[in-house]
Amino acid sequence: MIDRSHAEALDAADPLARFRDRFVIADRDRIYLDGNSLGRLSTDVRDAIAVVVGHWGERVVEGWHDWIELPRGVGDRLASVALGARPGEVLIADSVTVNLHKLAHAAADHRPGPIVTDAANFPTDRYVLEGVARQLGRQYIEADSVEAAIDAARDGVLCLSHVDYRSAELRDMRAIIGSTDALVIWDLSHSVGAVEIDLSAVDLAVGCTYKYLNAGPGAPAFLYVRRELQSSMRSPIQGWFGQRDQFLMGPGYEAADGIERFGAGTPSVVGLAAIDAAIGLLEEAGFAAIAAKGRSLTELAIGLADAWLAPIGFSVGSPRDPSRRGSHVALRHVEAWPIARALIERAAVVPDFRPPDILRLGFAPLYTRHVDVWDALHRLRRIVARGEHRAVAAGARRVT
Ligand SMILES: *Cc1c(COP(=O)(O)O)cnc(C)c1O
Numbered sequence: 030m031i032d033r034s035h036a037e038a039l040d041a042a043d044p045l046a047r048f049r050d051r052f053v054i055a056d057r058d059r060i061y062l063d064g065n066s067l068g069r070l071s072t073d074v075r076d077a078i079a080v081v082v083g084h085w086g087e088r089v090v091e092g093w094h095d096w097i098e099l100p101r102g103v104g105d106r107l108a109s110v111a112l113g114a115r116p117g118e119v120l121i122a123d124s125v126t127v128n129l130h131k132l133a134h135a136a137a138d139h140r141p142g143p144i145v146t147d148a149a150n151f152p153t154d155r156y157v158l159e160g161v162a163r164q165l166g167r168q169y170i171e172a173d174s175v176e177a178a179i180d181a182a183r184d185g186v187l188c189l190s191h192v193d194y195r196s197a198e199l200r201d202m203r204a205i206i207g208s209t210d211a212l213v214i215w216d217l218s219h220s221v222g223a224v225e226i227d228l229s230a231v232d233l234a235v236g237c238t239y240k241y242l243n244a245g246p247g248a249p250a251f252l253y254v255r256r257e258l259q260s261s262m263r264s265p266i267q268g269w270f271g272q273r274d275q276f277l278m279g280p281g282y283e284a285a286d287g288i289e290r291f292g293a294g295t296p297s298v299v300g301l302a303a304i305d306a307a308i309g310l311l312e313e314a315g316f317a318a319i320a321a322k323g324r325s326l327t328e329l330a331i332g333l334a335d336a337w338l339a340p341i342g343f344s345v346g347s348p349r350d351p352s353r354r355g356s357h358v359a360l361r362h363v364e365a366w367p368i369a370r371a372l373i374e375r376a377a378v379v380p381d382f383r384p385p386d387i388l389r390l391g392f393a394p395l396y397t398r399h400v401d402v403w404d405a406l407h408r409l410r411r412i413v414a415r416g417e418h419r420a421v422a423a424g425a426r427r428v429t
Contacts, residue, residue: 064393068243077306142185182211192355323356
């Protein structure tokens with residue numbers, strides 16, 4: 030039996046414990062386990078947003094003299110702190126959806142074969158890839174597994190998630206890239222800010238900043254293009270933010286040198302300020318410590334799930350090897366949806382539900398404690414053991 034004092038001892042020894050106080054935690058009883066969907070607000074980010082809004086008020090359009098450099102500058106900072114990439118390889122822009130569209134389109138110019146992903150990949154990724162394939166008259170393949178996707182990709186374009194958004198499976202990017210002739214685009218949305226990332230072997234990647242990076246709802250995404258590939262890749266969106274000498278307002282489009290060619294329209298300056306502050310917090314904490322804590326939190330959750338939840342119908346849907354796992358845990362149960370609602374409504378625990386049967390618990394390392402894991406699973410066990418999930422109204426919802 031894993032005692033609560035075990036969780037307390039892990040917290041007492043946690044080198045990141047002090048970071049919890051840097052976040053706005055309004056309801057102390059509520060256990061927030063959805064930081065992999067929307068990260069919490071840190072005071073650093075809140076203050077940075079106030080500062081940039083102040084600049085807008087004071088400087089109005091003059092502010093652009095500084096803001097114009099942010100997509101590249103904040104991208105460089107993200108590259109060095111969180112991605113293991115070089116300066117000039119990362120741009121903050123648009124959403125993951127739009128960035129994937131841009132990179133998939135550009136990648137298809139480099140490879141004649143099919144456009145491929147696995148059927149379990151995140152919906153927007155599948156929709157975008159299918160659309161790009163249709164626009165370009167390419168075959169689109171949605172394979173049954175990552176292994177089958179790698180086989181099917183041959184000389185085409187392959188898009189995979191680094192960490193699977195449902196199972197939390199963490200893929201070995203270097204090994205997969207080494208095993209295929211396809212050009213691989215990695216979606217880092219569920220890994221960035223949670224695990225150590227090294228893009229030195231990677232050609233193309235996209236990712237999101239509002240999950241484990243905590244930059245806020247709708248904060249812009251990022252894209253990465255290996256330096257050596259940039260001059261031969263073209264964005265399908267010929268926007269003025271990707272134009273060489275943008276303010277010459279010239280007659281025709283000519284792609285900027287370098288990563289800036291993947292810009293499109295005016296970036297969100299407020300979002301960029303938030304991302305910059307969010308990166309600062311991660312930099313202070315350090316990625317070795319962040320990733321180690323993620324493994325420790327998920328390890329505790331899996332241990333408790335085996336002890337308490339397996340007897341009441343749950344199974345663990347995430348890899349048991351901590352080195353093969355991101356910072357969330359999938360618990361499978363046939364009644365996962367009403368259980369998720371009951372946790373939120375009756376137990377002040379916030380997980381999320383992913384069809385068909387997954388209760389997803391995200392353990393953001395900077396602000397989640399081991400006692401939160403223990404308490405959340407304890408409440409979960411009680412709810413299900415008492416059948417309380419059968420008493421909630423678990424109708425359809427737009428956001429799950
Ligand atoms: C969250 C997430 C996205 C989000 O895409 P947006 O365009 O920013 O809404 C895309 N892909 C994956 C794998 C994600 O986890």
